[in-house]
Amino acid sequence: MKIEFLISTYGKRINDIKLTDLPKKENVSYLIVVQQIDLSSFNNHLLRDDVRILLLSTIGVSKSRNYALKNAKSESEILIFMDDDIKFVDENLDLILDVYKNKEIKFATHQIINEKGNLRKKYINNKEQHNLFTILKYGTVEISVRHDFIKNNNILFNEKFGAGSELSACDEPIFLSDIIKKGGKGCHIRKNLFIHPDESNGLFSSNINSIMSRGAMFKVIYGRWLSIPLIMLFFIKQALKKRREKFKILKYLIKGYFRV
Structure with missing residues (x-):
């Protein structure tokens, strides 16, 4: 081979x-x-x-x-x-x-x-x-x-x-x-x-593109409708970890969704 x-x-x-x-x-x-x-x-x-x-x-x-x-x-x-x-x-x-x-x-x-x-x-x-x-x-x-x-x-x-x-x-x-x-x-x-050396992925607040990418990815992989509850589930998990940033996370997940 x-x-x-x-x-x-x-x-x-x-x-x-x-x-x-x-x-x-x-x-x-x-x-x-x-x-x-x-x-x-x-x-x-x-x-x-x-x-x-x-x-x-x-x-x-x-x-x-x-x-x-x-x-x-x-x-x-x-x-x-x-x-x-x-x-x-x-x-x-x-x-x-x-x-x-x-x-x-x-x-x-x-x-x-x-x-x-x-x-x-x-x-x-x-x-x-x-x-x-x-x-x-x-x-x-x-x-x-x-x-x-x-x-x-x-x-x-x-x-x-x-x-x-x-x-x-x-x-x-x-x-x-x-x-x-x-x-x-x-x-x-x-x-x-x-x-592979360890890397730091950083906080969501330091990487807006990372949040947008996930909103867009859900739509590309799962389609227009199924992606919506999956995005919300992802948002809830992240919001529980980063309560002060929850509105920013939701904003850019939605923004990513509409980029594709």
């Missing part, structure tokens, strides 16, 4: 990627998409026969992911998303890929840990099948896909969503929902594939 890792990076951050974090293995290759880089700042340290580097002048991580999907090798059977700040847990790759022996599986989610070896979040059970509700919590670097299904169904990330766009989050669940709506089955594998 041929595997290709799709890595998105931006500007000089490509110089932070180390070849030692990209293990050289049979039937494994890497595609790095670099946005907004001055070639004079690139130090050529990633030149290797299993690594390809493509330049992209636009901004927005969804545009980068889509460019990688469109330029993945035709012979690559499984595509796995990566970022420029994660390390590869090499020994678990084959265990994760075993799930694709089942031809019905079109995508899978895996786990990531922090630098202390702790899981970054709570995950569902091993090999539990995904649905339109279980996909909401996964980031791009927790996702792998079957290449031919994505290509044949023209499934791409919604470029209205994701870092660098007006709606700065929720591009991943929308992408996975499109796979499910096209008839693709997915499941979760309780194996760690990447080490």
Whole structure:
């Protein structure tokens, strides 16, 4: 089974990627998409026969992911998303890929840990099948896909969503929902594939786009009417945590709903 890792990076951050974090293995290759880089700042340290580097002048991580999907090798059977700040847990790759022996599986989610070896979040059970509700919590670097299904169904990330766009989050669940709506089955594998440093998501009040993204995401995934009670349920949960910000949260959830 041929595997290709799709890595998105931006500007000089490509110089932070180390070849030692990209293990050289049979039937494994890497595609790095670099946005907004001055070639004079690139130090050529990633030149290797299993690594390809493509330049992209636009901004927005969804545009980068889509460019990688469109330029993945035709012979690559499984595509796995990566970022420029994660390390590869090499020994678990084959265990994760075993799930694709089942031809019905079109995508899978895996786990990531922090630098202390702790899981970054709570995950569902091993090999539990995904649905339109279980996909909401996964980031791009927790996702792998079957290449031919994505290509044949023209499934791409919604470029209205994701870092660098007006709606700065929720591009991943929308992408996975499109796979499910096209008839693709997915499941979760309780194996760690990447080490990712802990991040702070911040408060809702510091990221208006994050709130708007969720209001818009509910509408895109669940439709005009079902999304409304789901938005209200999300609002209630957040309002209980951040009582002083509840009206701001509701305002921008509604604003997001009407952006799509």
